[in-house]
Amino acid sequence: MFSTSNWTTRLAVLGALAGATICAKALRLLYLWAELELGPVRLQRFKRDWALVTGGSEGVGKAVAKALAAQGLNLVLVSRSQQKLDAAAADIQQRWPQAQVRTIAADLTAPGSCQQLLQSLSDTPISVLIANVGGGICGPCLYWHYSDADEAYVQALNGQACYSLVKGLLPGMVARNKGAVVAVSSIMHQWGSYAAPYGAEKAKMNALMAMIDSELALAGVTGVSVQAMVLGPVDTPGVVQLMNNAATAAAAAAHDADPAAAAAAAAKRRQAFSNAISAEVVAASMVKCIGKGGPVVTPYWKHALQQQLMLGECLWPPVLQRAVKRAISRKFKAVCEGQE
Numbered sequence: 001m002f003s004t005s006n007w008t009t010r011l012a013v014l015g016a017l018a019g020a021t022i023c024a025k026a027l028r029l030l031y032l033w034a035e036l037e038l039g040p041v042r043l044q045r046f047k048r049d050w051a052l053v054t055g056g057s058e059g060v061g062k063a064v065a066k067a068l069a070a071q072g073l074n075l076v077l078v079s080r081s082q083q084k085l086d087a088a089a090a091d092i093q094q095r096w097p098q099a100q101v102r103t104i105a106a107d108l109t110a111p112g113s114c115q116q117l118l119q120s121l122s123d124t125p126i127s128v129l130i131a132n133v134g135g136g137i138c139g140p141c142l143y144w145h146y147s148d149a150d151e152a153y154v155q156a157l158n159g160q161a162c163y164s165l166v167k168g169l170l171p172g173m174v175a176r177n178k179g180a181v182v183a184v185s186s187i188m189h190q191w192g193s194y195a196a197p198y199g200a201e202k203a204k205m206n207a208l209m210a211m212i213d214s215e216l217a218l219a220g221v222t223g224v225s226v227q228a229m230v231l232g233p234v235d236t237p238g239v240v241q242l243m244n245n246a247a248t249a250a251a252a253a254a255h256d257a258d259p260a261a262a263a264a265a266a267a268k269r270r271q272a273f274s275n276a277i278s279a280e281v282v283a284a285s286m287v288k289c290i291g292k293g294g295p296v297v298t299p300y301w302k303h304a305l306q307q308q309l310m311l312g313e314c315l316w317p318p319v320l321q322r323a324v325k326r327a328i329s330r331k332f333k334a335v336c337e338g339q340e
């Protein structure tokens with residue numbers, strides 16, 4: 001039998017261990033934040049080189065393109081609409097006249113489109129790849145309600161469009177021992193509900209970048225960095241689209257005849273979803289983070305905090321993590337469907 005004082009001592013030791021673990025993890029977070037936010041941008045060696053930004057005409061892609069132009073890089077922007085590309089290129093060149101900007105209109109989900117894109121760039125050595133195109137979340141939707149076509153689209157947009165370009169561009173970067181790859185990933189795979197094909201594709205992206213990073217080290221390549229950058233909610237046209245789709249579906253289901261009210265509700269939801277964090281703010285952190293913080297990194301500090309505190313990756317026991325993830329999933333669904 002244990003005496004009360006024995007139990008008190010054990011509880012005190014357990015408490016001290018838990019406290020020390022939390023402190024160590026909090027310190028690690030602080031160190032990471034300081035390294036990413038306060039350290040210098042390591043893009044000097046890419047000055048006047050070409051960066052390829054997929055989905056570069058809007059949202060996160062356009063914001064990263066601007067941040068790269070500000071660092072002296074030249075840009076190749078890719079998206080489907082030539083009109084949007086022209087507008088983005090004009091905007092960038094007006095602010096950074098020294099930047100050369102090429103635009104290529106292509107639907108990167110079309111079979112063979114990435115190979116065609118690479119061919120058209122055979123005369124343009126790419127030093128920085130921002131594999132940003134993605135999204136296409138058809139949700140909130142349970143996995144078994146996804147049509148095969150929707151799932152294949154989400155996989156092509158988020159996965160294949162990234163992997164094909166990484167595979168196509170890495171040999172040149174390795175040969176020159178100079179390059180940086182950023183695959184734009186999402187926090188969503190961690191809470192894991194109502195957007196399963198999207199989350200799964202982003203999880204694969206993280207795993208792939210981590211493995212390529214370790215293979216580069218094994219191959220002795222020191223001048224090429226490969227990273228998945230994990231983002232939380234950002235206010236972009238993609239989010240507006242998601243909210244509008246959900247608003248249309250909710251209005252149709254409720255036979256709501258007032259489109260203005262539906263649009264106002266969608267705008268409110270968009271704010272609730274993204275916390276109105278702008279793409280420019282997130283892009284500034286992403287560019288600072290290139291080549292720093294490891295192969296899977298959350299560049300923007302508020303997203304990193306959300307990841308750690310809300311998802312409890314570092315602080316909470318698994319049973320609590322599951323409960324929190326479910327609560328976040330329910331909240332996401334409720335926000336999209338206009339119940340909050």
Ligand SMILES: NC(=O)c1ccc[n+]([C@@H]2O[C@H](COP(=O)([O-])OP(=O)(O)OC[C@H]3O[C@@H](n4cnc5c(N)ncnc54)[C@H](OP(=O)(O)O)[C@@H]3O)[C@@H](O)[C@H]2O)c1
Nearest residue numbers: 055057058059060079080081108134135233234236237238
């Ligand atoms: N926004 C968020 O809350 C959030 C959170 C986490 C992660 N992310 C990730 O961040 C990345 C960018 O998201 P975003 O919200 O900025 O997206 P967005 O606002 O929807 O912008 C998407 C960009 O991709 C282009 N695009 C879309 N489909 C394309 C296709 N099939 N082929 C070529 N280009 C295409 C669009 O231009 P066109 O229409 O002209 O093609 C546009 O330039 C994605 O990988 C997304 O998963 C976003």
